[in-house]
Amino acid sequence: MSGADNVVWLGAPAFPEAARTALADTRLRANLRRATGTIRDKRLAVAAELEDWEELRETAAAVKRHTLRHLDHHLLRLEKAVTAVGGVVHWAADAAEANRIVTALVKATGEDEVVKVKSMATQEIGLNEALADAGIRAYETDLAELIVQLGGDRPSHILVPAIHRGRSEIREIFRRKMGEWGRPAPEDLTDEPRELAEAARLHLREKFLRTKVAVSGANFAAADTGTVAVVESEGNGRMCLTLPETLITVMGIEKVLPSFADLDVFLQLLPRSSTGERMNPYTSLWTGVTEGDGPRNFHLVLLDNGRTATLADEVGRQALACIRCSACLNVCPVYERTGGHAYGSVYPGPIGAVLTPQLVGIENAASLPFASTLCGACYDACPVKINIPEVLVHLRAGAVEAKRQDRLLPSSEALAMKAAGAVLASPRRLATVQRLAAVGGRLLARDGRIGALPGPFARWSGTRDTPAPARESLRAWWRRTRPPSSEGSGPTAEGKGRR
Numbered sequence: 001m002s003g004a005d006n007v008v009w010l011g012a013p014a015f016p017e018a019a020r021t022a023l024a025d026t027r028l029r030a031n032l033r034r035a036t037g038t039i040r041d042k043r044l045a046v047a048a049e050l051e052d053w054e055e056l057r058e059t060a061a062a063v064k065r066h067t068l069r070h071l072d073h074h075l076l077r078l079e080k081a082v083t084a085v086g087g088v089v090h091w092a093a094d095a096a097e098a099n100r101i102v103t104a105l106v107k108a109t110g111e112d113e114v115v116k117v118k119s120m121a122t123q124e125i126g127l128n129e130a131l132a133d134a135g136i137r138a139y140e141t142d143l144a145e146l147i148v149q150l151g152g153d154r155p156s157h158i159l160v161p162a163i164h165r166g167r168s169e170i171r172e173i174f175r176r177k178m179g180e181w182g183r184p185a186p187e188d189l190t191d192e193p194r195e196l197a198e199a200a201r202l203h204l205r206e207k208f209l210r211t212k213v214a215v216s217g218a219n220f221a222a223a224d225t226g227t228v229a230v231v232e233s234e235g236n237g238r239m240c241l242t243l244p245e246t247l248i249t250v251m252g253i254e255k256v257l258p259s260f261a262d263l264d265v266f267l268q269l270l271p272r273s274s275t276g277e278r279m280n281p282y283t284s285l286w287t288g289v290t291e292g293d294g295p296r297n298f299h300l301v302l303l304d305n306g307r308t309a310t311l312a313d314e315v316g317r318q319a320l321a322c323i324r325c326s327a328c329l330n331v332c333p334v335y336e337r338t339g340g341h342a343y344g345s346v347y348p349g350p351i352g353a354v355l356t357p358q359l360v361g362i363e364n365a366a367s368l369p370f371a372s373t374l375c376g377a378c379y380d381a382c383p384v385k386i387n388i389p390e391v392l393v394h395l396r397a398g399a400v401e402a403k404r405q406d407r408l409l410p411s412s413e414a415l416a417m418k419a420a421g422a423v424l425a426s427p428r429r430l431a432t433v434q435r436l437a438a439v440g441g442r443l444l445a446r447d448g449r450i451g452a453l454p455g456p457f458a459r460w461s462g463t464r465d466t467p468a469p470a471r472e473s474l475r476a477w478w479r480r481t482r483p484p485s486s487e488g489s490g491p492t493a494e495g496k497g498r499r
Helices: 003-007 015-023 026-048 053-069 071-084 095-109 120-125 127-133 143-150 167-181 193-210 236-242 260-274 307-311 316-321 327-331 333-338 349-360 377-381 388-406 412-424 427-444 455-461 474-481
Strands: 088-092 113-116 137-140 213-216 220-222 227-232 246-252 282-287 297-303
Touching: 003 349, 015 026, 015 333, 026 260, 026 327, 026 333, 053 071, 053 260, 053 316, 071 088, 071 220, 071 297, 088 095, 095 120, 095 127, 095 213, 095 246, 095 297, 113 193, 113 236, 120 127, 120 246, 120 297, 127 137, 137 143, 143 167, 143 193, 167 193, 193 236, 213 236, 220 260, 227 236, 227 260, 236 282, 307 316, 307 349, 316 349, 316 388, 327 349, 327 377, 333 349, 349 377, 349 388, 377 388, 412 427, 427 474
Parallel strands: 088 297, 113 137, 113 213, 213 246, 246 297
Antiparallel strands: 220 227, 227 282
């Protein structure tokens, strides 16, 4: 499979079609509204506690800008530091190479199963499927990821992958599927959160104690010390990072930070922006291997998979600064109504709308930059100040240009814009069109609004309320209400007297 095949779900419909289906699911919308609203309110409360919150955001943005400008330098520093403390660094140009590396490392241990810490990078490359093809079973240990895996589902949120599932659905998934993957759920399992969590804990505990290979992601890696960091809320990460004999970490190359001291900024921003907590319950840091403490073998796989191509775009590259906090999802009015599956990608929401098209090529995700109202709430919420609306507009231009080059004839939109330009260039033509529009508007309007327009305008007008044109234009009103002596003091059809 190519990188595009993994980042974008094969066979997934374009966003408009998928969103239409999601909007019809009232339970999904209720779940999303409740969950995103709760997280959003918590984030606002804990961010307000810090008087230097905006300074932290500015600092984080500056660190990320610097790192991306000098990414090659800091990656080489990271490789040298990890190697010096007993780790082994592997470079993967794309998903296929990363999967080959990880599969070979697991096979070299003689094991046929691994436990996993929640990792979007491994979802991006389709690692679980690649391991399964090689006869290796991967067990997700994050509770939400476990729900998704047992249900044969796909994640729909960066932080809460099973946000689209209700408690009763989770109970049925546990009762029906847990036994196929290990310890079955209790027969009398209810949908109480405490009981569901206990069933998951018992199911996973035997895997933690038995499995000798773990695969993790990484939130950050310090180039000066070789230290890798993972933050999580359940303790499953701590179990995966300390108990197995071999630890394999798959990390996107953009996750590197210049120094260990930079963690001081990001470990304040990330938990507050993601879970609305002052600090994650579990913050795990490890530096290579240490005799008698943790895994005996550590491998770091540095994943490109479209990131260097994204880096070449001076506007779009800021998407690589993302720290996967999901704050943009929780404030997005589009995501709140459609959920993550509508984006057809591992990365949903506003950040997915700007990151996915760059990782896989705009031609493979052309609808995603348009999955936004451009309200700017995502930019306001982003802890590293990624200007998502700016990147969306930039990518939209690229999508339109790519589509234009594929056409033999101009699109109806292009023709409409050309006609509008011709009309607006001539005051006389504009006055004529205004008079015609006023007459036509009166014929088509109902309650002051025009419904779907015919022909090439149907797609645009079908999703918008078009106000009826005014019965009288500004020019006509001016001529009617101003005496002829007011020469040169107002707008005329000929354009005279303009100031």
